[in-house]
Amino acid sequence: MGIARWLTPLAAGADVPVFTAIGAGGRALADEAALLPGVRLVDSPRAANILLFVGAVTPPLLRPLLGIHDQLPTPRATVWWPGRAVGGGLASALPDLVVGPAGDGDHLRSVFAELLSGERRSEPPALPDQEAAEWRGVGPFGQGGTGMTGGVPYGRPLPSRAPDPDGLELDQLPLHVGPLFPPFPPGLILHIELQGDVVRQATVGDNPFAGATEDLDQDGPPLDTALFVGALTSPTPIGDLEVARARHHLRWAARTLRLHGLESEGLRLLGLARSLAPADRAAVESLAQRIARSRSLAWTTRGVGILGTDDVTGGPVARAAGLAVDARLHDPAYQGLGFSPVVHGAGDARDRLRQRLAEAVQALELAERAGSQLRRPGPPLEGPRGPLGTEDPLPSVALLGLLPRLLAGQEWGDAMTIVASLDLDLEEAAVGQPAPIPA
Amino acid sequence: MNWSSPLPALVLVSAVLAVGTYALAVLDRANGDRVARRRLRPRDAVLQPARAASLLLLTRPTATERPDAQAWALAPALLAAMAAGALATVPLDRGVTVADVDDGIVLFGAAMAIVMVAVYLHGWSANSPLPLLGGYRFIALALSYEMPLALVLIAAALPAQSLSVGAIVESQQGLWNVLRQPLGLPLYLVAGMGLGFWGPLNTSDAPDLAGGTAVEVSGPQRLAWELARRFVVVAVAAMGAAVFLGGWQGPVLPGWAWMALKTLLLLAVVAHLGHRVARVRLERFVVVAWTVLIPLALVDVFVSGALAL
Amino acid sequence: MGPFGAALTVVVATGVAVVTSRWLRVTLDPVALTAPERMPFIGGGQPEVHAWSRFHVRYYAMALLFLAFDMEMVFMYPWAVVFVEEGALALMEMLMFIIILLLGILYAWREGALEWA
Numbered sequence: 001m002g003i004a005r006w007l008t009p010l011a012a013g014a015d016v017p018v019f020t021a022i023g024a025g026g027r028a029l030a031d032e033a034a035l036l037p038g039v040r041l042v043d044s045p046r047a048a049n050i051l052l053f054v055g056a057v058t059p060p061l062l063r064p065l066l067g068i069h070d071q072l073p074t075p076r077a078t079v080w081w082p083g084r085a086v087g088g089g090l091a092s093a094l095p096d097l098v099v100g101p102a103g104d105g106d107h108l109r110s111v112f113a114e115l116l117s118g119e120r121r122s123e124p125p126a127l128p129d130q131e132a133a134e135w136r137g138v139g140p141f142g143q144g145g146t147g148m149t150g151g152v153p154y155g156r157p158l159p160s161r162a163p164d165p166d167g168l169e170l171d172q173l174p175l176h177v178g179p180l181f182p183p184f185p186p187g188l189i190l191h192i193e194l195q196g197d198v199v200r201q202a203t204v205g206d207n208p209f210a211g212a213t214e215d216l217d218q219d220g221p222p223l224d225t226a227l228f229v230g231a232l233t234s235p236t237p238i239g240d241l242e243v244a245r246a247r248h249h250l251r252w253a254a255r256t257l258r259l260h261g262l263e264s265e266g267l268r269l270l271g272l273a274r275s276l277a278p279a280d281r282a283a284v285e286s287l288a289q290r291i292a293r294s295r296s297l298a299w300t301t302r303g304v305g306i307l308g309t310d311d312v313t314g315g316p317v318a319r320a321a322g323l324a325v326d327a328r329l330h331d332p333a334y335q336g337l338g339f340s341p342v343v344h345g346a347g348d349a350r351d352r353l354r355q356r357l358a359e360a361v362q363a364l365e366l367a368e369r370a371g372s373q374l375r376r377p378g379p380p381l382e383g384p385r386g387p388l389g390t391e392d393p394l395p396s397v398a399l400l401g402l403l404p405r406l407l408a409g410q411e412w413g414d415a416m417t418i419v420a421s422l423d424l425d426l427e428e429a430a431v432g433q434p435a436p437i438p439a
Numbered sequence: 440m441n442w443s444s445p446l447p448a449l450v451l452v453s454a455v456l457a458v459g460t461y462a463l464a465v466l467d468r469a470n471g472d473r474v475a476r477r478r479l480r481p482r483d484a485v486l487q488p489a490r491a492a493s494l495l496l497l498t499r500p501t502a503t504e505r506p507d508a509q510a511w512a513l514a515p516a517l518l519a520a521m522a523a524g525a526l527a528t529v530p531l532d533r534g535v536t537v538a539d540v541d542d543g544i545v546l547f548g549a550a551m552a553i554v555m556v557a558v559y560l561h562g563w564s565a566n567s568p569l570p571l572l573g574g575y576r577f578i579a580l581a582l583s584y585e586m587p588l589a590l591v592l593i594a595a596a597l598p599a600q601s602l603s604v605g606a607i608v609e610s611q612q613g614l615w616n617v618l619r620q621p622l623g624l625p626l627y628l629v630a631g632m633g634l635g636f637w638g639p640l641n642t643s644d645a646p647d648l649a650g651g652t653a654v655e656v657s658g659p660q661r662l663a664w665e666l667a668r669r670f671v672v673v674a675v676a677a678m679g680a681a682v683f684l685g686g687w688q689g690p691v692l693p694g695w696a697w698m699a700l701k702t703l704l705l706l707a708v709v710a711h712l713g714h715r716v717a718r719v720r721l722e723r724f725v726v727v728a729w730t731v732l733i734p735l736a737l738v739d740v741f742v743s744g745a746l747a748l
Numbered sequence: 749m750g751p752f753g754a755a756l757t758v759v760v761a762t763g764v765a766v767v768t769s770r771w772l773r774v775t776l777d778p779v780a781l782t783a784p785e786r787m788p789f790i791g792g793g794q795p796e797v798h799a800w801s802r803f804h805v806r807y808y809a810m811a812l813l814f815l816a817f818d819m820e821m822v823f824m825y826p827w828a829v830v831f832v833e834e835g836a837l838a839l840m841e842m843l844m845f846i847i848i849l850l851l852g853i854l855y856a857w858r859e860g861a862l863e864w865a
Contacts, residue, residue, distance in 0.1 A: 003496075004497060007493040007496055007497055008493075008497065010486075010489060010490050010493040011490060011493040011494035011496075011497050013483075013486065013490045014487065014490035014491045014493070014494040015487065015490075015491065017494070021792075037477070037478075042650075043646050043649045043650040043654075044649050044650035044653070044654045044655075044789055045789060046501050046650075046654065046655055046656060046657040046661075046789065047650065047653070047657060047661060049494070049498060063792075064791070064792025064793065065792065066784075067784055067787060067792055067793075067794070068789075068792050070782065070784040070785045070787070071501070071784075071785065071787060071789055073498045073499045073500070073501045073657035073658055074498070074499045074779075075497070075498065075499075116494075116497065125782045125784060125785055126784075127782070127784040128782075128784075129782035129783050129784070130783055131783045132504075132783060132784075132787070132794055133504075155504075155505075156504075156505075156795070156796070156797055156798050157796075157797050157798075158797060158798055158800070158801065159797045159798070159801040159802075161802070164804055166804070166806075166864075168804065170801075170802050170803070170804040171801035171802040171803070171804075173568055173797060173799065173801055174796045174797065175568055175790060175793075175795070175796075176790065176793035176794070176796070177790055177791045177793065178790055178791030178792030178793035179791065179792050179793075180791050180792040181649065181790070181791025181792070182646070182649050182791075183646065183647050183649065184791065189793070194568065195804050196575075196803055196804030196805065196806055197572050197575060197576065197804075197806070198804070198806070257717075258646060259646050259647055260646075260647075260717045260718055261638065261639065261641060261645070261646065261716075261717050261718035262714070262715075262717050263471070263475075263646070263714075264470075264471040264472075264473075264474035264475040264714045265474055265475070265714075267474075267475035267476075267477065268474065268475045268476050271475070271476060271477075294717065296639060296716045296717040296719070297717040299717075299719070299720070299723065300717050300718065300719060300720045300723075304720075411721070411722065412572055412647070412648070413642070413645070413647050413720060413721065414720070416647035417647070442754070443749055443750065443751050443753070443754040444749055444754070445749065445754070445757050445761075448754045448757060448758055449757070449758060449761055452758050452762075496773075499779065500770070500773060500774065501781065501785065501786070502781060502786050503786050503787070503788050504783075504786050504787065504788065504795075505798070512767055512770055512771070513763075513767070515766055515770075516762070516763040516764075516765075516766035516767045516770075517763060519762050519763065519765075519766050520759045520760070520762040520763035520766075521759070522762075523758045523759060523761075523762040524755050524756075524758060524759040524762075526758075527754065527755040527758045527759075528755065536751070537751070537754050537755065537758060538751040538752065538754050538755035538758075539751050540751045540752060540755070542825070544825075545825055546755065550759075563800075565788070565799075566788070566798060566799050566800055567788030567789065567790075567795075567799050568788065568790060568795070568799045569788075569789065569790065570799075571799045571800075571803065575803060575805060578805075578807075579807045579810070582807070582810060582811055582814040583810070583814075585814070585818075586814070586817050586821070589821045589824075590821075590824075593821075593824050593825065593828045596828040596829070597828050597831055597832070598832075600828075600829060600830075600831070600832045600833070601829060602825060602828065602829060649789065649791070654788075654789050655788060655789065658773070659769060659770060659773045660770060663766050663769065663770060667766070722863065722864075725807065725810060725862055726857070726862045726863065729810070729813070729853055729856075729857065729862050730853065730857055730862070733817075733853065734850065737846055737850070740824075741839065741842075741843060741846075744831060744839050744842075745839060747831070747832055748832065748835060748836060748839065
């Protein structure tokens with residue numbers, strides 16, 4: 001069409017709208033994608049033209065990923081930044097898949113330009129065109145049939161009722177919020193019973209990374225906490241550990257800020273986190289203090305998702321609840337550095353935010369003081385989420401277990417805030433879990 | 440020129456909406472980049488809205504399984520139409536008003552009330568859970584900010600002894616309402632951001648709903664929705680400039696230039712707040728709107744009433 | 749054409765323009781979407797039921813309160829016009845009216861009608 005020819009050069013200069021789907025080991029790369037100039041991360045696949053899949057695909061992730069791929073509007077293309085070995089059936093399901101160099105924004109932009117100009121064809125749908133819910137019933141609109149509500153209008157049933165604390169009986173929507181939902185950590189599946197905008201019940205679905213973590217350690221740094229896991233067995237400079245801890249907390253804070261509508265502040269944090277060094281302590285401190293003092297953010301997160309001291313045993317979540325536990329207290333390597341744990345009192349989402357920001361600043365201070373001092377493996381190590389190397393289960397496992405109780409009765413926005421404030425890592429929770437037997 | 444005849448009216452409203460929306464998009468982008476410490480060349484910053492719009496025009500619209508297609512098509516049209524209707528009541532220069540009615544404030548309020556219907560329809564018609572949540576959230580928000588909005592406009596009408604926007608502008612001859620009624624403009628901006636579900640009051644198209652009412656729209660539909668939303672913000676800013684900042688009054692420059700500057704100022708404030716203030720928690724905001732904002736608006740009304748006597 | 753006519757024209761024309769632009773695009777470029785392309789987005793999963801439901805609108809009490817204040821607004825509009833003529837008496841009368849309604853908000857707040865919004 002004539003108009004299309006005229007609009008294409010103009011559109012080619014636009015920011016590439018990218019929907020990021022995060023697979024195994026891809027979280028750090030996804031944060032890199034947010035910082036690329038000329039690239040805009042969007043919340044919904046329908047706002048995007050490029051599906052950026054970061055990390056490795058595991059069998060339970062494949063079908064949701066293809067489903068999301070089909071939800072992108074044409075012209076669409078998929079770019080894959082595998083953090084490790086390529087495989088998993090993705091290339092066969094998406095023949096036009098582009099495997100790109102990780103973190104390369106120019107490559108993304110060139111794929112986008114080719115897509116618009118017609119050099120690269122828009123990807124066809126990956127899944128077969130089968131109605132998921134066929135029309136059933138007797139009448140022309142699917143009505144009629146047997147049972148209380150009769151047939152199945154338009155193929156899908158209507159939600160059924162459930163009692164409500166108000167004394168009413170209203171509909172409850174069963175939602176299976178999938179593994180690639182942007183506000184969630186990658187891989188988290190929650191089966192939510194939603195009544196109105198309140199989560200009546202939430203159960204955690206099967207971990208899609210179960211069984212995949214054995215492969216993860218082979219080809220490079222996949223796990224978010226790989227440096228910490230490595231420090232359990234080999235001597236590591238304290239400076240590296242603490243800078244990694246600060247980087248982790250800043251990245252988490254950036255994601256949380258995005259969730260709360262402060263996307264630009266989050267991008268600034270990500271920019272600081274990308275090239276983090278102990279010398280950046282002043283910049284990080286001023287930004288962190290500004291965010292921690294933000295009254296609007298405090299108003300949104302105060303009193304949400306309160307955890308008591310008997311709910312959690314370690315990590316920033318416990319310290320935000322008032323429990324002064326930190327494996328670094330008993331670590332001989334930290335003795336001469338003047339370390340004392342940062343503690344907050346209320347244990348709500350606001351304190352968890354302030355806790356992690358304060359710990360990031362403290363980590364940079366420790367890194368400055370430690371210099372090139374080495375930490376000997378042996379005692380338990382304080383990872384960014386909690387203690388590693390103890391007999392207790394990994395921190396994410398315990399936190400995942402808290403979710404159903406924390407989310408019951410919460411309004412949707414508060415539920416998202418709570419999930420984000422716990423800083424879950426489904427890959428960490430999957431360590432040691434066997435792969436599910438395919439049905 | 441009779442600005443109430445069809446063709447000049449349409450040209451005027453379209454021109455103001457087009458320029459205002461583009462300016463808002465550029466300001467929004469500039470603010471975001473400044474907060475994020477991203478560098479952008481001025482040429483890119485000015486062209487980005489046009490580029491993004493053309494990309495949306497080239498993208499194909501999507502649909503969901505069983506939407507209410509008519510209502511879904513109507514929603515952005517209704518939102519844009521209400522914004523245009525609201526803008527029609529605003530005097531852009533001495534004697535230049537598309538709809539110079541005796542109760543312009545009421546017409547503005549009526550148009551802004553139907554915004555609630557448009558956003559709710561947009562959320563409901565997709566037959567998808569996330570937009571549905573966004574739609575219901577917006578109604579809760581809208582019911583809460585409607586009262587402060589109406590009350591501060593009534594307070595501005597008191598010194599003018601008329602509900603006509605033109606009369607309100609004239610009544611600010613000696614002193615602008617932003618100084619005479621200091622509570623008015625902040626409350627009005629809060630309500631205005633709610634109307635355009637912008638920034639801190641963006642509960643309906645929020646990131647925690649993965650985009651809210653706009654989750655399932657793409658292509659030209661998405662462009663229409665985003666444009667309509669910005670139309671509302673522009674209309675709100677224009678009315679705010681007229682009612683609180685003295686409208687077209689000002690030395691040296693012609694009236695429409697002053698009006699443009701004042702509207703741009705309010706748009707800049709809104710764009711700034713959108714990137715600096717976190718999104719509110721709906722329940723808490725409703726409580727604050729009813730127990731703090733409405734009493735403040737009433738104080739505004741009675742104080743300005745007492746002063747007008 | 750009077751001012752109301754002009755406003756109505758602007759409203760209708762804008763609405764028609766948006767609807768037409770959408771209809772144009774759809775008719776000029778009709779490609780059927782497959783079933784997976786039309787799946788509602790919920791993070792990769794599939795919906796079990798329709799989203800259309802008897803949604804529990806928890807803020808129904810606040811909506812009733814809004815109705816009361818909406819009626820108050822209706823009374824305040826003409827009051828604003830005649831206020832200066834009528835003088836301090838009008839101020840006092842409206843003040844009494846508003847105080848009665850404010851008591852309503854206070855009651856609703858204490859009863860928790862706003863908390864479940």
